[in-house]
Amino acid sequence: MNLTAIWAIYRFEMARALRTVTQTVVSPVLSTSLYFVVFGAAIGSRIQEVEGVSYGAFIVPGLIMLSVITQSISNASFGIYFPKFIGSIYELLSAPASFLEITAGYVLAAATKSLTIGVIILITAFFFVDLRIQHPVWMVVFLVLTCLSFSLFGFIVGIWATNFEQLQLVPLLLVQPLIFLGGTFYSISMLPGVWEQVSLFNPVVYLVSGFRWSFYGMADVALGWSLLAIFGFTGLCVAIIGLIFRTGWRIRD
Amino acid sequence: MPAIVSVKNLTKRYDSGTHALKDVSLDIEDGEILALLGPNGAGKTTLISCICGIASATSGTVTVDGHDNVRDYRAARRLIGLVPQEINLEPFETVMNTVRFSRGLFGKAPDDAHLERVLRQLSLWDKKDSQVRALSGGMKRRVLIAKALSHEPKVLFLDEPTAGVDVGLRKEMWDTVSDLQKHGVTIILTTHYIEEAEAMADRIGVISGGEIKLVRDKAGLMRELGRKRFVIELGEAVDMLPAALKDYRLERAAGGCELVYTYDTQGDGTGIRRLLNDLSAAGITARDVRTEQSSLEDIFVDLVDGEGRS
Numbered sequence A: 001m002n003l004t005a006i007w008a009i010y011r012f013e014m015a016r017a018l019r020t021v022t023q024t025v026v027s028p029v030l031s032t033s034l035y036f037v038v039f040g041a042a043i044g045s046r047i048q049e050v051e052g053v054s055y056g057a058f059i060v061p062g063l064i065m066l067s068v069i070t071q072s073i074s075n076a077s078f079g080i081y082f083p084k085f086i087g088s089i090y091e092l093l094s095a096p097a098s099f100l101e102i103t104a105g106y107v108l109a110a111a112t113k114s115l116t117i118g119v120i121i122l123i124t125a126f127f128f129v130d131l132r133i134q135h136p137v138w139m140v141v142f143l144v145l146t147c148l149s150f151s152l153f154g155f156i157v158g159i160w161a162t163n164f165e166q167l168q169l170v171p172l173l174l175v176q177p178l179i180f181l182g183g184t185f186y187s188i189s190m191l192p193g194v195w196e197q198v199s200l201f202n203p204v205v206y207l208v209s210g211f212r213w214s215f216y217g218m219a220d221v222a223l224g225w226s227l228l229a230i231f232g233f234t235g236l237c238v239a240i241i242g243l244i245f246r247t248g249w250r251i252r253d
Numbered sequence B: 001m002p003a004i005v006s007v008k009n010l011t012k013r014y015d016s017g018t019h020a021l022k023d024v025s026l027d028i029e030d031g032e033i034l035a036l037l038g039p040n041g042a043g044k045t046t047l048i049s050c051i052c053g054i055a056s057a058t059s060g061t062v063t064v065d066g067h068d069n070v071r072d073y074r075a076a077r078r079l080i081g082l083v084p085q086e087i088n089l090e091p092f093e094t095v096m097n098t099v100r101f102s103r104g105l106f107g108k109a110p111d112d113a114h115l116e117r118v119l120r121q122l123s124l125w126d127k128k129d130s131q132v133r134a135l136s137g138g139m140k141r142r143v144l145i146a147k148a149l150s151h152e153p154k155v156l157f158l159d160e161p162t163a164g165v166d167v168g169l170r171k172e173m174w175d176t177v178s179d180l181q182k183h184g185v186t187i188i189l190t191t192h193y194i195e196e197a198e199a200m201a202d203r204i205g206v207i208s209g210g211e212i213k214l215v216r217d218k219a220g221l222m223r224e225l226g227r228k229r230f231v232i233e234l235g236e237a238v239d240m241l242p243a244a245l246k247d248y249r250l251e252r253a254a255g256g257c258e259l260v261y262t263y264d265t266q267g268d269g270t271g272i273r274r275l276l277n278d279l280s281a282a283g284i285t286a287r288d289v290r291t292e293q294s295s296l297e298d299i300f301v302d303l304v305d306g307e308g309r310s
């Protein structure tokens, strides 16, 4: 195991984040605050409570998920796409490091960044609403696993993409709708019958539900399903990455 | 000398269909400097890419110090430093961090003293805190070299290291390369400058159309080049040479209007005066004479001619 290589990649990627700290930290905090103002204040004045939790507090887990998922994908996909784009990937390919180690370096760095943002948003939220966290350990488990699995997913997107448009395409056309329709700002039980059923095909529902449960003990789906979803998704991403690296797809001529 | 890198029957066909390497076999000796010459598209970069793990070979094997570069890639790659042809650098990082990254990636413990030596040797030390994008083209190329040297490779591949480097620095770079050789590093470089191959290499390989056309030690090649051709233009064409001139092994050229005499500049006495005497004795009159010396360039062009540059 070339741990030194993992560490080298991790540090290099974290340095990139620190160089652009305003973008990395300030912008998610700003946009989350906007969400609080728009959803919490405007809509919250109409929907007072969801199952006993104030609407402002209800949307906090969903907001964190929204930021953490988007950030994980964009960080990790950019992290591996950029060396491909400028050609510096030659060094990764010629290094005595396995693909597993290379992936670990990039994915851990991307997950660290999005986790940091998640925590910052959580802290910001304390200033706006009255937050309780009933199951802090599960909260951390869900948060960390979401960061990791969507960073893995973003890494795949970055390898797949052959231009900058494609890099934006998956987050924009696939992930964004899934997140917004995934019960981020509402409980899916608030939807008319058939849409509630349709929502159950959206994997994000399970993540948001499990995460919200760790805060308020309320869930749209059973906790077991949420855990299965997050572990299943992580496993699937790992398997795909393994396959990509075995075949050298879109990496090695 | 034993081979440190051994390439056997290497074939590379890109997905696009280009047959970039055709059954290439090549042994690179421990401690030598090998220069690879060849026209654009000959397959030099592809050969290096297959050895270093950037491209995967269609068939054939590569071993580095006995380690197969696929099955035992860690051991093989640890020994190799690569300076690519294109300037592929992370633009926003500083020189020092870029070089540190390379060392870490190759699994070496941090050693800033070594990195300082490398950067000083390449006249980059005063740029160590500059962002890469703020450097000139020649400096960026030296950063690539510094990255390759950061992890103390035993074998160094330099793909056109002096492209875009000014004359003064080019000479310095040659010195750096021979200095590395003194420290036991084996060096493979590609170049379009024949003078560069002449100045640095122990052996010279010519590659064209995906095939190795020749690998020879430079000394032998130069000895061959040491031969001069003495060309005699005749007043009128001759069909047959008189028997008296047989010993000179003359060649008829230009439809018999010229006679070519080849002699060794290193030998004692060229025999030209005697030849001219014997010619006039045989009744052949010379209108004009000239001497020609072939260079590496001629050999190169001869070998590559008719291959069609791609």
Ligand SMILES: Nc1ncnc2c1ncn2[C@@H]1O[C@H](COP(=O)(O)OP(=O)(O)OP(=O)(O)O)[C@@H](O)[C@H]1O
Binding pocket: A253, B014, B015, B016, B018, B019, B020, B038, B039, B040, B041, B042, B043, B044, B045, B046, B047, B085, B310
């Ligand atoms: N990634 C690639 N995909 C498809 N074809 C390629 C690729 N890289 C190189 N080739 C083709 O393979 C052949 C050999 O190219 P290569 O880059 O090895 O030549 P070279 O000897 O390094 O040339 P130069 O002196 O211009 O650097 C060329 O015909 C080139 O078009």
Ligand SMILES: [Mg+2]
Binding pocket: B044, B045, B046, B085, B159
């Ligand atoms: Mg080339």
